[in-house]
Structures are given as structure tokens and as C-alpha cells.
Amino acid sequence: MSQVLHTPPPTTAPPATDLAALAARHGLSVSGARPSLPQYVRQLWARRHFITAFATAKLTAQYSQAKLGQVWQVMTPLLNAAVYYVIFGVLLQTKQGVPDYVPFLVTGVFIWTFTQSSVMAGTRAISGNLGLVRALHFPRAALPLSFCLQQLQQLLFSMAALVVILLAFGVPPAPSWLLAVPALVLQFVFNAGLSMAMARLGAKTPDIAQLMPFVLRTWMYASGVMWSIDHMTSGRSGLPSWVGPLLQANPAAVYIDLMRFALIDTFHASQLPPHVWAIAAGWALLAGAGGFVYFWKAEEMYGRG
Amino acid sequence: MAEHTRHHPHESARTSADRVPTVIADGVDIVYRVNGAAAGRGTATAALNRILRRERAGRAAGVRRVHAVRGVSFVAYRGEAIGLIGTNGSGKSTLLKAVAGLLPVENGRIYTDGQPSLLGVNAALMNDLTGERNVHLGGLAMGMSREQIRERYQDIVDFSGINDKGDFITLPMRTYSSGMAARLRFSIAAAKDHDVLLVDEALATGDRSFQKRSEERIRELRERAGTVFLVSHSNKSIRDTCDRVLWLERGELRMDGPTAEVLKEYEAFTGGPDRARPKR
Numbered sequence: 001m002s003q004v005l006h007t008p009p010p011t012t013a014p015p016a017t018d019l020a021a022l023a024a025r026h027g028l029s030v031s032g033a034r035p036s037l038p039q040y041v042r043q044l045w046a047r048r049h050f051i052t053a054f055a056t057a058k059l060t061a062q063y064s065q066a067k068l069g070q071v072w073q074v075m076t077p078l079l080n081a082a083v084y085y086v087i088f089g090v091l092l093q094t095k096q097g098v099p100d101y102v103p104f105l106v107t108g109v110f111i112w113t114f115t116q117s118s119v120m121a122g123t124r125a126i127s128g129n130l131g132l133v134r135a136l137h138f139p140r141a142a143l144p145l146s147f148c149l150q151q152l153q154q155l156l157f158s159m160a161a162l163v164v165i166l167l168a169f170g171v172p173p174a175p176s177w178l179l180a181v182p183a184l185v186l187q188f189v190f191n192a193g194l195s196m197a198m199a200r201l202g203a204k205t206p207d208i209a210q211l212m213p214f215v216l217r218t219w220m221y222a223s224g225v226m227w228s229i230d231h232m233t234s235g236r237s238g239l240p241s242w243v244g245p246l247l248q249a250n251p252a253a254v255y256i257d258l259m260r261f262a263l264i265d266t267f268h269a270s271q272l273p274p275h276v277w278a279i280a281a282g283w284a285l286l287a288g289a290g291g292f293v294y295f296w297k298a299e300e301m302y303g304r305g
Numbered sequence: 306m307a308e309h310t311r312h313h314p315h316e317s318a319r320t321s322a323d324r325v326p327t328v329i330a331d332g333v334d335i336v337y338r339v340n341g342a343a344a345g346r347g348t349a350t351a352a353l354n355r356i357l358r359r360e361r362a363g364r365a366a367g368v369r370r371v372h373a374v375r376g377v378s379f380v381a382y383r384g385e386a387i388g389l390i391g392t393n394g395s396g397k398s399t400l401l402k403a404v405a406g407l408l409p410v411e412n413g414r415i416y417t418d419g420q421p422s423l424l425g426v427n428a429a430l431m432n433d434l435t436g437e438r439n440v441h442l443g444g445l446a447m448g449m450s451r452e453q454i455r456e457r458y459q460d461i462v463d464f465s466g467i468n469d470k471g472d473f474i475t476l477p478m479r480t481y482s483s484g485m486a487a488r489l490r491f492s493i494a495a496a497k498d499h500d501v502l503l504v505d506e507a508l509a510t511g512d513r514s515f516q517k518r519s520e521e522r523i524r525e526l527r528e529r530a531g532t533v534f535l536v537s538h539s540n541k542s543i544r545d546t547c548d549r550v551l552w553l554e555r556g557e558l559r560m561d562g563p564t565a566e567v568l569k570e571y572e573a574f575t576g577g578p579d580r581a582r583p584k585r
Contacts, residue, residue: 058431
């Protein structure tokens with residue numbers, strides 16, 4: 001039995017330089033090395049059909065066992081909005097001073113949910129899909145991007161429900177509704193960048209996924225999802241004057257208010273912070289580009305045991 | 306004794322200078338880091354202790370390092386079918402994943418010609434989707450184009466034999482028996498052409514007739530692929546498919562040579578020849 005425990009003699013591997021030279025002579029590349037940024041973008045573009053197919057597949061698989069099936073895509077956001085309405089609209093009377101409170105609230109909840117679930121899905125994008133990362137070769141950014149796309153598709157269902165709610169509460173359709181499109185595009189870029197950054201953090205420290213719900217809840221309350229930042233801060237003494245603009249410049253509040261401005265006629269431009277489109281584009285650019293580069297920097301590290 | 310049978314990279318390079326290398330492993334070390342598996346159990350106090358100690362002790366206190374592969378070097382050439390053998394936990398699958406570029410190496414380098422790919426798409430498939438959609442999703446996940454998938458769709462379905470007993474491909478995969486699901490997974494995975502193909506125990510799925518078909522398919526893939534690596538515990542399928550064998554033991558390359566020689570030593574090591582060992 002001693003043979004079993006016997007350690008084999010040290011293998012006489014040739015000097016490292018020989019093998020490296022052999023590899024160089026035949027044009028072999030290092031396995032699992034990180035591609036350059038332009039290469040990475042090209043690889044990602046080549047996988048675009050996978051990204052969309054994976055997002056759609058996740059979305060359809062979500063309710064495939066339910067009796068009502070895809071009806072839940074619309075039901076879930078509606079029920080969510082109803083709960084917030086009962087608590088904040090009826091019980092806490094937050095609506096004081098806000099005209100069209102129900103459309104105001106529901107828009108806020110839907111747009112916020114888009115960012116919130118993108119960030120949550122991004123945090124788990126790598127750590128929750130290690131099987132996939134360890135089995136197949138593809139640019140890893142495909143995962144957080146795919147999850148954000150899934151959330152965008154989810155939001156489009158919610159927006160359909162929102163249109164019904166708007167019309168039911170007497171908000172007239174207007175040309176300004178078209179502004180919802182650029183606002184959503186900017187928000188999507190922002191969400192994608194943020195979730196890529198969170199995906200890298202979550203891949204290294206899975207504990208972050210436990211912490212995120214609290215961070216996100218704090219962020220939600222600071223973003224004026226159920227109340228108007230403008231009403232809350234302008235009429236009040238006691239709060240320093242810089243608090244209002246600061247809250248209004250936070251990206252979630254910017255995208256929520258832009259959508260309200262686009263959809264609700266009683267939500268005027270005066271309630272928006274100055275240079276709101278520039279702020280919205282700036283956040284999107286900063287998070288989008290920054291998140292992408294930050295994620296790419298650790299590309300070869302994802303999936304380590 | 307392992308010394309004299311060792312298949313030295315230099316010798317092979319000398320005997321046939323025109324052979325083209327496809328995979329070169331150069332002193333490869335692979336280390337897993339496992340959080341929360343330190344000597345203490347995974348209790349809250351142990352975790353807290355770990356965090357507190359990290360500040361003082363610096364380097365990764367409480368993170369256990371598992372040295373899965375140690376200093377492995379080899380050169381694989383175009384046209385070779387290489388078997389990887391070794392007892393459980395000897396680092397075969399880990400080495401394969403590193404060759405595929407899916408696990409980072411700690412020391413050393415792995416050079417490859419093109420992108421080696423593991424045979425397998427299980428992780429990309431979703432049980433709640435129909436077989437049809439899974440064929441598309443799996444193909445895209447492996448990097449096939451939509452046209453390629455459309456072209457090969459019927460072949461994949463026919464090969465899997467899913468539709469032999471009725472129109473099952475339009476049902477969700479969760480309704481399949483485990484054998485049916487395994488057959489579909491193998492069919493999807495085997496639909497792609499590979500430069501360097503890595504097969505990890507894939508020949509053990511489905512019933513007898515499907516096993517025959519899949520072994521045949523592996524041979525076909527091998528003819529088209531530059532190089533094939535096969536991990537298996539079945540010495541028979543290694544003998545049938547491979548002309549060269551790497552024997553890993555406790556992460557170290559113990560032997561590298563022609564199949565017959567290495568298997569003889571390996572069988573002596575594991576105690577007797579492969580006694581009608583079941584395929585799995």
C-alpha cells in the first residue's frame with residue numbers, strides 16, 4: 001500500500017522558456033487571458049443574440065408554472081402599486097399637495113423597481129451563475145447586461161399597465177409621452193453600468209447581496225418614490241437649503257422625475273432640477289462607461305473557486 | 306518507473322518536427338480558495354474571528370487554499386486524442402477547465418490554438434423552457450450563430466431521439482425523463498464544431514443505444530477537431546478513443562505516454578484491471 005502514498009518523482013519538465021518559445025513559434029495565445037477593450041466590445045457584440053435570448057428566456061421561464069402564466073407580468077407591478085397606494089396614499093396621507101397622486105406614485109414605483117431589480121440582479125449576475133461561467137466561454141458582461149435587459153422587458157409590461165392607470169385617472173395622452181423613450185434609454189444605460197460594477201463586487205464578495213436590500217431601501221426613500229422631493233423640501237424650514245437639490249440630483253430621482261414630467265400633465269417642468277437632461281445623460285455616461293470598464297478589468301478572474 | 310515511460314515533449318518534437326502544437330501547458334499550478342472552510346466550522350464566531358484576524362495576520366487568514374493542480378507541463382499536438390485519468394479528486398476536471406480558459410492559473414501558463422471548449426451546455430439550459438427553445442438558447446450560449454442553429458436544428462432533434470415517442474420537443478424540459486434531458490443536452494453540446502474539444506465524462510448518458518451513438522459522435526467530432534481531451538473513469542472508453550494518456554495523481558502529472566503503457570501502470574496502481582466497471 002506504500003506505493004499508493006508514494007509521491008511521484010519530480011517530473012523533468014523542460015525549462016519554461018522552451019515551452020513559451022514553442023508556443024510563440026506556432027502563434028498560440030495564452031488561454032483565459034483578458035482581451036483588450038475593443039476586442040471585448042467586439043466579442044460582446046458577437047454575442048448579442050445570446051444576450052437577448054437569455055433575457056427573454058429568463059423572463060418567460062419566470063411565470064411558466066403559474067396558472068395565469070404571462071398575465072403575472074402585468075399583475076405583479078399592479079399589485080405592487082396597489083400596496084404602496086394603500087400604505088402611502090390612504091393610511092399615511094402622503095399625497096397631500098401632490099395632484100394626480102396615484103399616477104405620480106405608480107410611475108415612481110415602476111421606474112424605481114427597474115433600477116432596484118437591475119442592481120439586485122447585477123449583484124448576483126456572476127456569483128449566482130457560476131455554473132454557467134465555469135462551463136462556457138463568453139464575455140462575462142453578457143450576464144449583467146442580459147439581466148438588465150430582462151428587467152427592461154419587465155418594465156415595458158409595467159409601462160403598458162401604467163398607460164391604463166394614467167388614462168383611468170384622467171391623465172390625457174400628450175406628445176410629451178414620447179419623452180419617455182429617451183428617458184428610459186438613459187436609465188437603461190445607467191442601470192446596466194451600475195449592475196456591471198455590482199456584478200464585479202458581488203463576484204468577489206457574495207456577502208454584498210445580503211447587504212444590498214438595505215442599501216436599496218435607503219436609496220428608495222431618498223429618491224422621492226412616494227413623495228415629492230420638491231414639495232417636501234421647498235415648503236419646509238429646518239432643512240438646509242442644499243438638501244433639496246442634492247436629493248433631486250440623485251440618479252434615481254432624476255429618472256423618476258423625468259418620467260413623471262413626460263407622462264403626467266400636472267407635473268410641471270418647474271418641479272425638475274435645472275439642466276435635468278444633462279444630469280440624466282451625465283449619470284448614464286458615468287455609470288455606463290465606468291461600470292463597463294470596471295467590470296472588464298476583472299474579466300479573467302470571474303469564476304475562480 | 307514512471308520516468309522511463311514518460312512521453313517527453315522534447316522527444317515528440319524531435320521525432321516529428323512538423324507536428325503542430327495546439328495546447329501547451331507550462332508548469333501550471335491551480336489553486337482554489339474556499340471561503341469559510343477554515344479549520345473552525347462555519348459558525349458566526351468563526352467568521353467574525355476570521356475578519357478580525359485578517360487585519361493582524363494579513364494574508365488570507367481563514368481562507369483555505371486547495372492546491373488542485375501542481376506544476377503540470379505537457380504539449381498536445383493536432384490530431385491527438387488525449388485521455389486524462391486519475392483517481393477521484395486528482396485534478397483532472399480542474400486541469401480541463403483551465404485549458405478551456407475557465408479557471409485562472411496560479412503559476413505557469415497555458416497556451417492554446419484557438420478557443421478550446423468544454424463539451425457541455427447544461428448550465429445554460431432552463432428546465433421551464435421547451436426543448437425547442439433550449440436548443441436555440443444552448444446553441445447561442447456556445448457561440449453558434451442563429452443561421453448555424455437553424456441549419457442544424459433538425460439534426461440535433463433527430464440525434465437526441467426526443468421526438469421518437471411523440472412531439473416532446475415542444476414541451477418544457479422539466480417534463481422530460483432524466484435520460485431524455487441528458488440526451489438532448491448531449492445532442493446540443495455535440496452540435497458545434499470545435500478546434501480543441503474537451504470532454505468530461507459525457508459518454509455516460511442515456512440508454513445503451515444512445516451511448517453507442519454518442520461514442521460514435523465523439524469519434525466524428527475528434528476527426529473534425531484538432532485535438533480532443535477526454536476525462537473518464539472508464540478505462541475501456543479511454544482505450545477505445547485515445548492514443549495518448551496523461552495520468553494525474555494528487556494534482557501532479559505522474560505519467561504521460563501511449564495509452565497502453567500508462568493504463569497498464571494505472572491499473573496496477575488502482576489494483577487490478579478494469580473489472581467490468583459500470584460506465585458511470
